[in-house]
Amino acid sequence: MVLLVTSDNEQFQTEKDIVERSVLIKNMLEDVGESDQPIPLPNVSSSVLKKVTQPSTGPTEIDVRGRYLSTASTTVESPSRPPILEQSQDETRKRTTDISEWDQKFITVDQEMLFEIILAANYLDIKSLLCRRWLQDGSQHDQGARPPEEIRKLFNIVNDFTPEEEAQIKKENEWAEDR
């Protein structure tokens, strides 16, 4: 077991093979060797770390609304595994055609928490959290990308292009329209 200490001084006892999904922690453990000393995580709050190490029913990722995605076709080997640390880095670039359903039981977090989790994942170096699903439409079976209008709506982003810029962008994209 590894003892993690968050920015708000909470302590978490976590299995070593789980925390080593974080490249940062893995490197720390390799540098320090066998030790009972706690590992400080000054950039991760306890609420975020709880989300990161939350038990789930299978390999999952967080979608753009903060819900955990489920790969329903995957055999569950260890129900106690945390959702975010489960996927290998090699899988992060894969297309996500294997997602077949949304699991309504998964936790919903607000966007601020979602982005805190993303920041923590970046700090901890867990690339699976930063994968393409983040911008994909989870409701579509083929997992196509969301249209720009939907991305703006989802993230509360204002379309600040002028009509002239819109026209320029449209023209710029024309060369690749049949791709």
Place this chain on the structure above:
Amino acid sequence: MVSPIRTLPVELLAKIFELFIDDNTHIRDVYLISRVCSHWRQIAHSTPQLWTRPLTVDLCKEKDIADGLKAWLARSTPLPLPISFMPVTQAGHVNPAILDEVLTVAPRSSSLLFPPMYDTSLPLVRRLAQRSLDSLEEMDLGIIDETDNLPLAFIVPRLRNSASSI
């Protein structure tokens, strides 16, 4: 109120964009990102990694795509770029504006791949051979089924794999 997504560092958003882009749909994916807002567009345009996925060019395309292609290639600067081509069987069918853009970026190409089962125009191959292909690691010239009895030489200091049928 500032959108929470604006709180993410630019470097992190760029990293997320890079992971979002799929090799099979990379052109659509990059343009999608760059159409959301000026902030995302600025990040996309200043992240050359987003514009360096394998690019397939149709040199014979009649439609005027040279400007769009030029802008795309410019955004990938200064990184190496893998390029493959649709079949080019007759030099006379090549769109000169598109070819000019490809020849301009050729020194930065990490691969230049013609379809292995198709004939490739010898004059076109000669045009490529005139460029200094300093970044080229992989080259497939397809089938060269014509000859002008002149030697054909390439300057390819980094070449690892090459193929052609003459």
